[in-house]
Amino acid sequence: MFLKIKLLPVVLALLFACGLSFQNGFRLSWLERTRYKLLLYDGPPVELFQNKSLEQSFVANYPGLAGIDILFKRNDQAAGGQKVMLHLKNSCASENDIVTLTGQIFTADDLAFHSFTFAPLDDSAGRTYCLLLEAPEATRENPVWLQLSNGDLYPAGTLTIHQPIEPDQNNALSPASLTGENTASAYKIYLPMVLNQSNNPYRHDIGFQLHYKGRLIPTLQQLLARLTQNKPYPLGQVWFYGTLTLIYLILLGGLLYLAHHTTRLNKKNRG
Numbered sequence: 001m002f003l004k005i006k007l008l009p010v011v012l013a014l015l016f017a018c019g020l021s022f023q024n025g026f027r028l029s030w031l032e033r034t035r036y037k038l039l040l041y042d043g044p045p046v047e048l049f050q051n052k053s054l055e056q057s058f059v060a061n062y063p064g065l066a067g068i069d070i071l072f073k074r075n076d077q078a079a080g081g082q083k084v085m086l087h088l089k090n091s092c093a094s095e096n097d098i099v100t101l102t103g104q105i106f107t108a109d110d111l112a113f114h115s116f117t118f119a120p121l122d123d124s125a126g127r128t129y130c131l132l133l134e135a136p137e138a139t140r141e142n143p144v145w146l147q148l149s150n151g152d153l154y155p156a157g158t159l160t161i162h163q164p165i166e167p168d169q170n171n172a173l174s175p176a177s178l179t180g181e182n183t184a185s186a187y188k189i190y191l192p193m194v195l196n197q198s199n200n201p202y203r204h205d206i207g208f209q210l211h212y213k214g215r216l217i218p219t220l221q222q223l224l225a226r227l228t229q230n231k232p233y234p235l236g237q238v239w240f241y242g243t244l245t246l247i248y249l250i251l252l253g254g255l256l257y258l259a260h261h262t263t264r265l266n267k268k269n270r271g
Helices: 003-025 029-037 214-226 237-271
Strands: 045-048 052-058 064-075 081-090 099-105 112-119 129-136 144-147 159-162 188-190 209-212
Touching: 003 159, 029 045, 052 209, 064 081, 064 129, 064 144, 081 112, 099 112, 214 237
Parallel strands: none
Antiparallel strands: 045 144, 052 129, 052 159, 064 112, 064 209, 081 099, 081 129, 159 188
């Protein structure tokens, strides 16, 4: 009984740590958060308004895709918020939505993420999706602003800007601004296809984070598959990480036993 009481705080602390690891590693996808949140978004902003939309393709690394955070830039003229619609599709060529979500964007900070959540997609691991953003009520004079990366932060996906051609607009595009139109293409400007200009070195992606709420076993299987991918022997073998985990648990158990045994000896000596 004494052993159970003394080890209870340790067990609770370990369970709490495991819970945090599960949340950061799988539900919130630590890899995506690190890649898209910590790197600087010092690229050009891009406008979103009526008849103009953005598409970003991406690959879901884990099962249970359940949310997407989009990085918006503050618009001081829209104190009451701005309506944005997110369409999640199986591909950017598909006309059918998996889910359609609407959000009211309030950005108090200069840059802020807004969350769009939906029921988990259990079979999302390894699949390519496309998110389409539009602001049906925004105007050219009062658009929704998104901040782009100043580099190809996400090589596995492509950003595409859909915008109608207007003959009075300049054909040139500046790397520092994407607010103009491009009449060189029939309808689209492809990013990061060097802004439709062969001599432009700038590549861009929108800022986004992926959230997962997958079941534990499939998530662990996918994590192990990604952990061993493209690694030399023995780092590319699942048994290697299983052995490390077993050694860790044995050492942890030994340390806990040693700490408990030392505490009992100290109490005996004092008595």
